[in-house]
Amino acid sequence: MKVVGARADGPAGEARDPDPVLEAAIASRTDHYFRRTKAIVERFGDIQVRYAIFMRRPVMFAPRLAVEWIEQVARERSVEFGVELCCGEGEWVGAGDPLIYLTGSLVHLVDLETLYLQKLGAACVAAHNAYSMCCDMPKAGFLAMDARHCTGPDMAELMAYAASVGSEAAKRDRGAVGFVGNATDATAHFFGRESGLGTMPHALIGYAGSTLRAAEMFREVFPDDPLTVLVDYFGREITDALTVCRRFPDLASRGQLSIRLDTHGSRYVEGLDPSLSYAVLERHVPKATRQYRSQAELRYLIGTGVSAAAIYHLRERLDAEGFQQVKIVASSGFGPEKCRIMGSVGAPIDVVGTGSYLPERWSETYATADVIEYGGKSRVKVGREFLLGHG
Structure with missing residues (x-):
């Protein structure tokens, strides 16, 4: 067990009061019945307790941000908490298995439950999703583009951290390329980078008036950067991809040019329909x-939008024109299931842009904390006795 917390000393070495901003945040954001319990325990006498924290579904353990926050509170309150991690970061944990045992003063722990659970459950599920996606497509790099789907900076930090945990586990277990970066500077450090990655949104192409002109503008302003060009804005994915490749043959030959396919699900990629999509897969993966x-x-294989057939179709056309070094970036709905299907047919994707590792069913992200010891005596509510056996 790791004991966290140290005396928060002032300039003269004397204990100082906890950070009032932190305490105000805890008071305003925790469930009210925890605050009332804190007041009652302060009145009738504190006690040492032991919590077991668990989830109801299998997850990938991603505890760092929750634990760091618990450590911060312990320091500010000049108390010590025992934090026992039941497994290592990036390890699989079964449903109902304890994730963390947390011990300390009930007065100082009871009002923290709401906030540390917020920092744990969703991260563990997102890490599990990221892991499975990277394992199913081990040869593809992944770019975390989830920030726009998050509710704010706290969630964005949690999700970027989760992706990095799942990615590292997939590298360890499957030799996967994993996540190579993300879209924002604030969380790039989780991926070993100083800044986010990305080149152009659809808005730039609309502004430029053509896909080619948008690529030229980008190249003029950022002449030393690799170039990734969106090609679905005008519905001419193949035509515009080849036009850009012909315009920048040096970038294409050096592997510094990528074509990003982001076609939405209401239409087929240029040159495809249901029968032609079947024909493409028949040529490459007949089974x-x-x-x-x-x-x-079937939708992921031969349907509208960014299907496996669409990826093979684009690769065929690029290769036929001599642009074998040009990379394909695929985005639009790449969650665990779509990645599983794409991986099963070996879709030739170099990089996946995804925000879809975020948990789809939020109820699956709920972490739970139960006190299992009071003053060294085992006690837990009926139905949770299984937690006692782990402790």
């Missing part, structure tokens, strides 16, 4: 559609 497939799987 892909000769087995049972659900409707969702």
Whole structure:
């Protein structure tokens, strides 16, 4: 068990009061019944307790941000908490298995539960999703583009951290490329970078008036950077991709030019329809559609938007024109299931842009903390006795 917390000393070495801003934040954001419990325990006498923290579904353990926050509170309150991690960061944890044992003063722990659970559950599920995606497509790099889907900077930090945890586990277990970066500077450090990655949104192409002109503008302003060009704005994915490649042959030959396919699900990529999509897969992975497939799987294989057929189709056309070194970046709905299908047919994707590792069912992200010892005596509510066996 790791004991965290140290005396928060002032200039003269005397204990100082906890940070009032932190305490105000805890008071305003914690569940009210925890505040009332804190007041009652202060009146009738404090006691040492032991919490078991767990989740109801399998997850990838991603505790760092929650633990760092607990450590910060312990320092500010000049108290000590025992923090026992039941497994290592990036390890798989089964449903109902304790994630963390947390011990200390009930007065100082009871009002923290709401906030540390917020920092734990969603991160563990997102890490699990990121892990499975990277494992299913081990040859592809991933770019975390989740920030726009988050509710604010706290969630964005949690999700970027989670992606990095899942990525490192996939590198360890499967030799995957994993996440190579993310979209914002604030959380780039989780991926070993100083800044975010990305080149152009659809808005730049609309502003420029053509895909080619947007690429030229980008190159003029950022002449030393690799170039990734969106090609779905005008519905001419193949035409515009080849036009850009012909305009920048040196970048293309050096592997510094990428084509990003982000076609939405209301239409097919240029040059495809249902029958032609089947034909593309027949040329490359003939067994892909000769087995049972659900409707969702078929949509990812031969449907509208960024399907496996669309990726193979673009790769065919680039290679036929001599642009074998040009990379393909795929985005639009790349969550765990879509990555599983893309990986199963070996879709030739170099980089996946995704925010879809974020948990889809938020109820699965709920972490729970139960006190299992009071003053050294085991006690837990009926139905949670399984937590006692772990302790």
